[in-house]
Amino acid sequence: MPLPQSAATPRPAPAPIWRAPGLARLFGSLTISQLGGAVTGVALPIFLLDRFGMGLEFGLTLAVRLIPNILLGTVVAEVVRRRDARVVAVLASVASALIAIAIPFAGALWQIQVLSFLIGLTSMFLAPARLALRTRVTPEGRELAANGLIVTAQRVASLLGPLVAGPILVLTDIATLFFVEGVMALIAAALLLGPFPASKDVPEPDAEPRAKLGGSPPALLRRLFVTNPRDLFAMVRGDGMVLGLTLTAFTYVFVVGLNSVFVPAFAHIRFPEIDGMFGYLIAALGLGGAAGGLLAGRLVRFNPGLMYILGNVLEAVCWLFLLLAHQPAVAIGILVVGGILESVATAVYMAEVQARFTERELTHYYSMLLPTNDLFVLLGATLAGLLVAPGRLGVSVALIAFMMAVPILLLTRTFFTPRPARSEDRRPETVASLA
Secondary structure, three states: OOOOHHHHOOOOOOOOHHHOOOHHHHHHHHHHHHHHHHHHHHHHHHHHHHHHOOOHHHHHHHHOOHHHHHHHHHHHHHHHOOOOHHHHHHHHHHHHHHHHHHHHHOOOHHHHHHHHHHHHHHHHHHHHHHHHHHHHHOOOOOHHHHHHHHHHHHHHHHHHHHHHHHHHHHHOOHHHHHHHHHHHHHHHHHOOOOOEEOOOOOOOOOOOOOOOOOOOHHHHHHHHHHHHHHHHHHHHHOOHHHHHHHHHHHHHHHHHHHHHHHHHHHHHHHOOOOOOHHHHHHHHHHHHHHHHHHHHOOOOOOOHHHHHHHHHHHHHHHHHHHOOOOOHHHHHHHHHHHHHHHHHHHHHHHHHHHHHOOHHHHHHHHHHHHHHHHHHHHHHHHHHHHHOOOOOHHHHHHHHHHHHHHHHHHOHHHHHOOOOOOOOOOOOOOEEOOO
């Protein structure tokens, strides 16, 4: 007697996620753009030191790129969410290429500061637009696997940036690094041109068209600084998971700011005899991060809320163990594990937010979130500068672990909020060309 069809024929394995239309191109665009940014991250400090030396202006010039995101985030959020995310990403990439190429020709410090400000401005448009494009290329139900790949790309690109910059500096000069960044930005833009999956957003037939960005100055200011943040809060508050993820994102990037000071200080204080220990620790985090992004895509059977909680809490434990590490290999190994856990939690965060928002909502969300993130990073770095000292490593580590784990534990219930049912009207659209 033949077996029933359901028993005789096993369920076919899902197609490799790479075959999803547009995913490989978006992945390549993100990777190349991130790699170019990492190269510039090496080139700009060296360029400033060679041309202008060390001083207060050195730090201010590097920090000025954060100012646009902190001050103008609401304005950019309004502009970006009214435009096609792919068009915004392409134009911002081209603009960043032109800025990078212009840096070697700047002869005065104020010119470098203006260009640094413009770099921050382009990143404000580029980041939310590319993040929103994930909704077009990710198959339904495979958000974690796609975002795991994206997290891996980010970590690998950041790790490779210094490795790419080193040989170029040896063979040529500092100016070449900025041209390399410009070329990479143009390639990243080119990968988003041509046929590409259209937005899955389906406009409501009864919805009124959105008002143009104009009107009287008081009305405009109210919409930018009152209405838009209020709408975003209402959107986040309506989903417990997104609310928990957003609140803990702020505390986590605060820890990122703390670590930007703590890790180099820890390397110098604990291992003063090892030249380049800071680089080894950063490489350990990057290596673990790359592995964690790949691992996240294989954990789709586990509850995402549980993975997010465990990823953050166990990473906090890793930082506590770091205080006990008096051998370089032990410290490096601990940070590899910490990097894995961080990437798994990050992939879950990105996947869950993506799965719960439309493309337009996602663009608005990241446009408003990223400026606040930068503010928390800045606060964390400032506080770390006051705390980190040879006799206070324990205090610094305790604060890092506390800010990483305690908010997660306090909001545990929110991370088990089920995803809302998707409307059948939000199905993939046909492939469209760039207008």
